[in-house]
Amino acid sequence: MSVYAAITGWGMGVPVKIVTNDDIAKIVDTSDEWIQTRTGIRERRIISGSESTSTLASAAGRDAMQMAGVTPADIDMVIVATFTPDRPLPATACQVQAALGLNRAAAFDIAAACSGFVYGLTVATSLIQTGMAKRILLCAVDVLSHVVNWQDRNTCVLFGDGAGAVVLEATDQPYGLLSAVLGADGRREDLLMIEAGGTCMPLRDDPHDTRRYLTMNGREVFKLAVRGMEESSLSALAKANMTLDQIDLVVPHQANRRIIEAIAERLNLPIERFFINLDRYGNTSAGTIPIALTEAAASGALKQDDYVLLTAFGGGLTWGSAVIRWGKPS
Numbered sequence: 001m002s003v004y005a006a007i008t009g010w011g012m013g014v015p016v017k018i019v020t021n022d023d024i025a026k027i028v029d030t031s032d033e034w035i036q037t038r039t040g041i042r043e044r045r046i047i048s049g050s051e052s053t054s055t056l057a058s059a060a061g062r063d064a065m066q067m068a069g070v071t072p073a074d075i076d077m078v079i080v081a082t083f084t085p086d087r088p089l090p091a092t093a094c095q096v097q098a099a100l101g102l103n104r105a106a107a108f109d110i111a112a113a114c115s116g117f118v119y120g121l122t123v124a125t126s127l128i129q130t131g132m133a134k135r136i137l138l139c140a141v142d143v144l145s146h147v148v149n150w151q152d153r154n155t156c157v158l159f160g161d162g163a164g165a166v167v168l169e170a171t172d173q174p175y176g177l178l179s180a181v182l183g184a185d186g187r188r189e190d191l192l193m194i195e196a197g198g199t200c201m202p203l204r205d206d207p208h209d210t211r212r213y214l215t216m217n218g219r220e221v222f223k224l225a226v227r228g229m230e231e232s233s234l235s236a237l238a239k240a241n242m243t244l245d246q247i248d249l250v251v252p253h254q255a256n257r258r259i260i261e262a263i264a265e266r267l268n269l270p271i272e273r274f275f276i277n278l279d280r281y282g283n284t285s286a287g288t289i290p291i292a293l294t295e296a297a298a299s300g301a302l303k304q305d306d307y308v309l310l311t312a313f314g315g316g317l318t319w320g321s322a323v324i325r326w327g328k329p330s
């Protein structure tokens with residue numbers, strides 16, 4: 001039985017179309033100045049043409065596999081973290097499996113909203129540790145543009161579409177996930193939810209029924225996100241027997257620059273220790289952390305053997321933090 005699951009490849013897939021704050025100000029009563037000041041977001045990507053959840057995930061997965069130097073036949077499982085699947089059935093992981101020719105791979109989705117990548121990393125690592133799989137492709141992706149109400153300025157300015165992916169491979173060297181802490185509180189589902197479209201409340205054939213869209217209590221989510229990410233970060237560090245000064249880079253869920261600044265202040269860490277790219281993508285839910293990891297690695301902010309703290313919070317409510325060691329085993 002191998003003890004660890006190293007991250008040996010990574011990649012991202014984002015839509016071609018860029019939507020700026022000024023573009024959104026033509027649809028709802030808002031401004032570039034308001035959005036930048038309150039969130040740090042300048043622009044986001046939105047799917048168009050034939051792009052979908054699975055095409056973004058497949059693009060990210062293809063790059064991750066190429067970097068890892070693995071072939072489709074090497075992949076035992078493909079897991080997709082998303083709450084915005086291509087279709088209710090089948091799982092988006094099955095579509096990615098077909099698109100990439102991963103014919104030997106089992107395929108399933110995980111729905112943990114913005115915490116999806118940290119949840120997925122934990123599940124995939126556990127499956128490798130138990131010997132169920134040797135190589136797993138984990139994609140994390142959301143297409144929020146299909147579930148936000150483009151008439152609601154409280155939410156539509158915050159989100160975007162995008163995917164990231166990693167390849168995890170069994171190793172006996174201490175790489176990949178070193179510790180993780182996951183949590184949830186289903187009693188607070190009302191704070192961030194899509195009310196209709198499931199079995200509780202089927203969608204009605206009424207274009208004015210806004211219950212098909214994401215609704216959010218922004219102020220409450222803000223407070224709980226800061227607290228949830230701070231507390232789970234400290235728990236994950238303690239579980240790894242590590243302290244914050246051993247962490248080279250923090251890659252947080254990219255929802256709002258002010259949330260990240262508040263976490264930095266509470267953890268007493270300089271903001272420069274946090275990787276932030278939400279100015280260009282907004283909140284892509286499950287996609288944010290693997291997109292940020294990919295860009296951090298490409299920019300040199302993230303290097304082989306670095307210790308990285310991941311932290312996320314989102315609908316459910318769900319949250320999770322993880323300590324990872326980056327790069328390929330020697």
Ligand code: COA
Nearest residue numbers: 030031034038114153154157218219221222255256313314
């Ligand atoms: N443009 C202009 N004005 C806007 C606006 C927009 N896009 N959205 C809201 N406003 C207005 C509000 O109507 C309110 O006006 P009022 O004072 O006349 O009522 C005012 O701006 C302030 O609203 P408030 O809710 O206090 O703003 P805020 O500083 O809390 O920022 C959020 C709002 C949504 C940016 C912030 O609460 C937030 O980021 N929350 C967390 C959201 C999140 O990240 N969710 C996902 C987590 S996974």
